[in-house]
Amino acid sequence: MGFQRWYAVIPVLGLLVMVMCCVLFSRMKANLSLREKLIAFCRAIPFACLLIFVCVWFALGKVSCGPVFLSGVTFVFTLLGSLSVFRGHLLSTVSVVVGEHSVGSNASPSHSEQRFAVAPNILLLMLAAVYSYVALDILWNDAFFAVQFGFALMGIVALLIIYLFLYFLGQGTCVGVSLGVAFFTVIGIVQYFVVLYKASPILPSDIYALGTAAAVSSGYDLVFTKEVLWLLVACAVILFLLQFMVPAVSCRHAKVAPVVAVNAACALAVGGAALGFFNTADLAGTYGTDKAIWQPLVSYKTQSFMPSFLTLAQQMRLTAPDGYTQDGAEQLEDDYAAVYDSVQEDAAVMAATQFEEVRPTVIAIMNESFSDLSTMDGLGVGYQGPTYLNSLGDAALTGNLSVSVHAGGTANSEFEFLTGNSMAHLGVYFYPYSTFNLSNVQSLPRQFAGLGYKTTAIHPNLASNWSRDKAYAGLGFDEFLDIDDFDGAEWFHSGVSDAATYDKVLELLREDDTPQFIFDLTMQNHGGYTVGDISPNLPLYDFPAVDATLDAQMNEYLTCVERSDQALAAFIEELRTLDRPVVVLFFGDHQPGISSAFNDAMYPGEDELTHAERIYTTTYAIWANYDITGNDQISLRDDLSTNALGAKLMEIIGAPLTDYQKATLAVRSEVPVINSVGYRGADGLWRDLSAEDRLPAVDDLEWLQYLNLGSKV
Incomplete structure (x- = not known):
């Protein structure tokens, strides 16, 4: 590339020729005023800029073409720039009627000329x-x-x-x-x-x-x-x-x-x-x-x-809720945060003190398509669910998780968890990762970074999927490990195995003993379920509610879940032996698409909202390899929605909460769960988000979310 830098002299020669043309024009049109001459010279500016640009780029060694091609490009730019200066003279020579008798003429075009100008324009x-x-x-x-x-x-x-x-x-x-x-x-x-x-x-x-x-x-x-230069040539012709x-x-x-x-x-x-x-x-x-x-x-x-x-x-x-004001939303957040603070007990204070002393590494695992479908009456065959997860007796908290997507839309579950915002106020077909710049939005990675943590996102697939490369950077992750970081890793079903991602997490822990927040989004369980990965070690179920085609797909899905469960077991047992405090949050992003057929077959005739919410439910568990002060770790249960999961995680381990997180948790006394399908009141009944009589607390959540999301994107 060094020798090519000398080619930059070629467009410089073109600039000199253009300057000479301007001088020639000035002498030929000596009767024109200075203003009229400057107008003529200005017409050549775009082409002069193109020559200067190519000259600079060549001088930097950033153009991959030879001197012949560059000479041709320079010739075109120079010719068009020179002709632009002489445009009026050229028009009079070829007798083209455009409404100007000469460049700089004070005469205005006639009415007929004006009419004829419309079509060419x-x-x-x-x-x-x-x-x-x-x-x-x-x-x-x-x-x-x-x-x-x-x-x-x-x-x-x-x-x-x-x-x-x-x-x-x-x-x-x-x-x-x-x-x-x-x-x-x-x-x-x-x-x-x-x-x-x-x-x-x-x-x-x-x-x-x-x-x-x-x-x-x-x-x-x-x-x-050369292709880029050809486009610049075409641009010059159009100009x-x-x-x-x-x-x-x-x-x-x-x-x-x-x-x-x-x-x-x-x-x-x-x-x-x-x-x-x-x-x-x-x-x-x-x-x-x-x-x-x-x-x-x-x-x-x-x-x-x-x-x-x-x-x-x-x-x-994004439009503000009816009647929304910034001051009103800020006051609402302050009020809910104050309510949250007022009900905290000594255990919470002790947990906060412990967090400052222990500063555990926090690993959040969002497992692709993982859910416990035993909640669907054992799928009609007595299915007991993931063995290890359901027997994890020393978890700090477990429960059902209401998510906002089904069969796909993984990125929206990520968004809800990492930002604390709900798709309930955006819509099921809204995709913040591909739509918003999230750089000014509160997020868990930014929150942990503020506490001195190193933050890493892991996803063993293309970084561009769901625009994660941009979204993760906007959310504040220090590092993003994608498919390029899993060369030679073990695969299962649809991609890199869960176990391989856990090995990567352990590698990060071995390399750096400072506190870390690691978000691991797995891949192996991604649909569809027609690959034939059915474990011989599991019962082969014959589901009475559906046909043989769905039988095979569900058996394959359950194999994937059991494989994930085994990988999680090995990972947690490894963490038990680790000489550093670690917290693990494990949850599924959504159910597989085939679950809807089982839901329809097994629960006919029930109300539409309850029916829909069943397939918008996964599971979660929070576990630590140390005794969390104020938590007996006897697998307490609390059903959550994804938008509150991050806040609940921070609360359990005693980490500092933002006012938005406090408000989100405080609202749960009236609206324990909310997702894109509906919300559940304190009475346990599911309600429609669009109903006119929806609870005031849902409106409050919408105001709080617009304050923390809508006003910042």
């Missing part, structure tokens, strides 16, 4: 939209030419509306549209590098993390290929053509104000109509776009950048 706007649609995808999307026509049309129309707005905002000149073309070209190039190095697309939430993106970009080798755009309304000096007002009104009308449509239309529901939640890059490739980005952007809308 529309064509140029359409050209800019089509180019920008291509520029956003062409460098990185290997499925670009397979995108359905409807998605492509949606993207082009969206860009055309943006350019129509910029056209009027720029008073009918090419300035606004040209800036838009340059912007989308840059976005297309940035997307190329993001996909190249992160295997993830640009998400709407990234808008709030531009500073972080700029900071980390220095760690990547941003080398421009040159846009200079032939002419205001369709005459702008004599005496009528400047009315024309400016008309164009501004048109810009407001276009912008207002576009925003109104965007805020009311459901792109996913009406036009079939995917919400790009599981693997966003896949959706971006199949439906192109613009429709995917806009669909995700629609999910970023």
